[in-house]
Amino acid sequence: MKELRITDSVTKIKGIGEKTEKSLNKLAIFTVSDLIRHYPRGYDAFEPPIPISSIREGEKAAIEASVITSPLVKQVRNLKIISIRVKDASGSLVLSWFNMPFLKNRLMSGYHYIFRGKAVYKNGVLVIEQPDIYTREEYQRKMNILQPLYPLTDGITNNLLTKAIRTALDEVELNNEYLPKSILKEYKLMSSKNALLELHFPKDKELLSEARRRLIFDEFFQFTLALSYLKESKKEWTNNFVLEERQECLDYEKNLPYQLTGAQKRAWDEIKKDIKSGHTMNRLIQGDVGSGKTVLAALSLLLAAVNGYQGSLMVPTEVLARQHFETINNEFLKYGIRTALLTGSMTAASKRDVYEKIKNGEVQIIIGTHALIQEKVEYQKLALVVTDEQHRFGVRQREMLSGKGEHPHVLVMSATPIPRTLAIILYGDLDISLVDELPVGRLPIKNCVVNTGYRSTAYRFIGKQIEEGRQAYIICPMVEESEVIEAENVIEYTEKIKEALPHAAVEYLHGKMKAQEKNDIMEHFSRGDIQILVSTTVVEVGVNVPNATVMMIENAERFGLAQLHQLRGRVGRGKHQSYCILVCGREGKDIKKRLEIMNQSNDGFYIAGEDLKLRGPGDMFGIRQSGDMEFKLGDIYQDAKVLMEANEAAARLSKEELEEAFLKSPELKMKIIEFKGGTL
Numbered sequence: 001m002k003e004l005r006i007t008d009s010v011t012k013i014k015g016i017g018e019k020t021e022k023s024l025n026k027l028a029i030f031t032v033s034d035l036i037r038h039y040p041r042g043y044d045a046f047e048p049p050i051p052i053s054s055i056r057e058g059e060k061a062a063i064e065a066s067v068i069t070s071p072l073v074k075q076v077r078n079l080k081i082i083s084i085r086v087k088d089a090s091g092s093l094v095l096s097w098f099n100m101p102f103l104k105n106r107l108m109s110g111y112h113y114i115f116r117g118k119a120v121y122k123n124g125v126l127v128i129e130q131p132d133i134y135t136r137e138e139y140q141r142k143m144n145i146l147q148p149l150y151p152l153t154d155g156i157t158n159n160l161l162t163k164a165i166r167t168a169l170d171e172v173e174l175n176n177e178y179l180p181k182s183i184l185k186e187y188k189l190m191s192s193k194n195a196l197l198e199l200h201f202p203k204d205k206e207l208l209s210e211a212r213r214r215l216i217f218d219e220f221f222q223f224t225l226a227l228s229y230l231k232e233s234k235k236e237w238t239n240n241f242v243l244e245e246r247q248e249c250l251d252y253e254k255n256l257p258y259q260l261t262g263a264q265k266r267a268w269d270e271i272k273k274d275i276k277s278g279h280t281m282n283r284l285i286q287g288d289v290g291s292g293k294t295v296l297a298a299l300s301l302l303l304a305a306v307n308g309y310q311g312s313l314m315v316p317t318e319v320l321a322r323q324h325f326e327t328i329n330n331e332f333l334k335y336g337i338r339t340a341l342l343t344g345s346m347t348a349a350s351k352r353d354v355y356e357k358i359k360n361g362e363v364q365i366i367i368g369t370h371a372l373i374q375e376k377v378e379y380q381k382l383a384l385v386v387t388d389e390q391h392r393f394g395v396r397q398r399e400m401l402s403g404k405g406e407h408p409h410v411l412v413m414s415a416t417p418i419p420r421t422l423a424i425i426l427y428g429d430l431d432i433s434l435v436d437e438l439p440v441g442r443l444p445i446k447n448c449v450v451n452t453g454y455r456s457t458a459y460r461f462i463g464k465q466i467e468e469g470r471q472a473y474i475i476c477p478m479v480e481e482s483e484v485i486e487a488e489n490v491i492e493y494t495e496k497i498k499e500a501l502p503h504a505a506v507e508y509l510h511g512k513m514k515a516q517e518k519n520d521i522m523e524h525f526s527r528g529d530i531q532i533l534v535s536t537t538v539v540e541v542g543v544n545v546p547n548a549t550v551m552m553i554e555n556a557e558r559f560g561l562a563q564l565h566q567l568r569g570r571v572g573r574g575k576h577q578s579y580c581i582l583v584c585g586r587e588g589k590d591i592k593k594r595l596e597i598m599n600q601s602n603d604g605f606y607i608a609g610e611d612l613k614l615r616g617p618g619d620m621f622g623i624r625q626s627g628d629m630e631f632k633l634g635d636i637y638q639d640a641k642v643l644m645e646a647n648e649a650a651a652r653l654s655k656e657e658l659e660e661a662f663l664k665s666p667e668l669k670m671k672i673i674e675f676k677g678g679t680l
């Protein structure tokens with residue numbers, strides 16, 4: 001009998017004390033189960049050594065070479081640097097180490113090793129810094145192992161996580177196979193236990209691929225199963241909110257500075273038909289970035305409010321909540337409609353004030369983030385819930401918000417360009433309206449893919465756009481390891497831009513900043529006081545500043561195309577010609593081909609489709625395309641086939657098989673209950 005339980009706190013694992021526990025909590029790891037579900041973000045594979053002449057900047061590589069100089073030791077400030085030169089048949093190279101003086105004796109001239117590390121340019125010369133040193137035998141042993149690389153946070157090293165997960169997997173009872181044998185056989189799935197083991201510590205790439213497939217199958221299976229429960233229960237709902245169109249909506253539409261597009265009109269008609277039907281509306285508005293979904297949300301909210309009810313709008317970020325609040329609040333006041341903002345960063349006192357106003361009906365429209373689903377929020381008469389999910393399938397949050405009313409109408413907005421076959425599965429509980437037409441007069445965004453040598457030209461171009469009164473975003477190089485480093489990067493980069501464009505108003509934005517600071521910066525950018533915004537991907541979702549015309553993305557090769565498309569969607573939202581500059585930090589035929597797709601088209605559907613063709617399914621080490629939160633491993637595009645299979649399997653499960661599955665896996669049952677709310 002194994003000692004450790006899946007529900008135990010992580011502190012039950014040897015070596016994890018209070019301090020480590022706190023840091024683990026930051027990664028949302030509280031229990032043993034959370035720990036073993038903390039999946040690697042990639043693997044370090046020990047590839048065979050390559051010739052020195054084929055080493056590339058920024059890539060990790062191993063070389064087999066002989067030391068040809070005696071170690072040179074230099075003291076630079078508080079760093080002691082050892083460097084040597086090594087050579088193989090193809091050329092020679094400098095290697096250096098910091099504060100490791102003890103290496104001196106191992107690195108005598110004539111010695112022969114395998115060195116492995118990342119190559120960087122130092123004063124124009126390629127060097128490998130801090131390479132690991134192996135004998136040929138040691139390296140050979142390593143070559144068969146894929147080492148997991150985990151998402152980390154301050155105080156948690158990869159080594160610590162690797163050890164903790166290894167211990168947990170050894171000591172916990174993993175008998176959670178809940179799928180019937182027939183399904184395992186039909187879809188050729190490995191057991192759930194083996195899948196977990198192989199995902200963390202794969203014996204080889206084939207087994208890893210199988211393990212991933214099994215775990216992705218689980219994610220999709222559970223999702224579609226939960227969705228089918230939700231759909232069933234929705235059928236039984238009655239609806240008390242019959243909302244008729246009123247003069248105020250016609251007025252609002254007439255006063256818009258533009259005419260609704262045909263697609264917007266169609267979607268608006270569909271919404272109106274739903275909400276006066278006596279049934280609960282459950283509708284998805286699917287439209288590409290910048291297609292004008294927000295006005296449909298505004299019209300629907302206005303309609304709920306003028307009918308005497310409340311409506312709420314939930315968005316994924318505070319920045320976005322504030323942006324919508326500013327516009328809607330201003331526009332609706334003339335109809336006597338009061339709007340409130342509710343976000344996590346507000347003080348307890350102002351939150352209390354808003355709760356009160358929501359409860360007694362003093363405000364009719366409530367706009368906010370996940371704060372809207374807090375227990376303390378009680379609505380007086382919530383008739384409409386709008387959620388802006390972008391590419392996050394936040395079914396749970398959506399349902400929690402609608403649980404605040406008596407089956408209010410639900411409108412979901414999404415910019416994820418998914419083909420209809422997949423949309424039907426992923427949004428199985430919703431009817432779909434497509435906004436497949438961009439507002440008239442939009443000029444297509446001009447794109448270019450360049451390398452880092454083009455930076456100064458790009459800065460000059462941005463300078464010119466600013467002189468013409470426009471604004472620009474620059475997305476900073478991504479750092480996977482830590483948000484702290486990412487923040488430092490943004491700050492450093494901003495200094496560089498200030499030097500290159502001394503007359504421009506430049507500011508930065510990153511995830512580590514306080515909400516208030518972020519809001520201020522965004523507000524200033526919206527008003528045009530800031531001309532260049534250097535940012536991490538926090539601006540990715542929904543931000544609308546139509547005067548911004550340049551989107552420059554550093555390290556574009558590290559992003560998935562869907563994400564690049566979202567980022568690019570921040571420009572081209574007004575009447576001015578807009579530009580997207582994709583700066584490629586690395587050379588490579590595949591990289592070029594992929595980014596070329598962005599060059600060819602501004603259409604999200606096309607991009608998603610082409611990207612998939614290029615990568616093919618099963619590209620495990622590739623970049624995830626969608627940042628959807630619902631799935632940890634699965635990528636709706638790349639794993640579309642598994643999604644279809646899992647959906648099919650979930651639909652075919654008999655009642656008995658389901659009951660047995662719930663018995664074997666209480667977690668599965670909990671998941672469904674949590675998902676759909678209430679009981680099973």
Ligand SMILES: Nc1ncnc2c1ncn2[C@@H]1O[C@H](COP(=O)(O)OP(=O)(O)OP(=O)(O)O)[C@@H](O)[C@H]1O
Nearest residue numbers: 258259260261289290291292293294415439542544
């Ligand atoms: N029919 C229209 N004609 C002209 N401009 C429009 C029209 N509809 C919306 N707009 C404007 O287009 C811009 C983008 O619209 P909106 O912010 O609603 O896009 P979105 O679909 O929410 O995009 P995203 O998914 O990127 O958030 C806004 O500035 C909006 O005022």
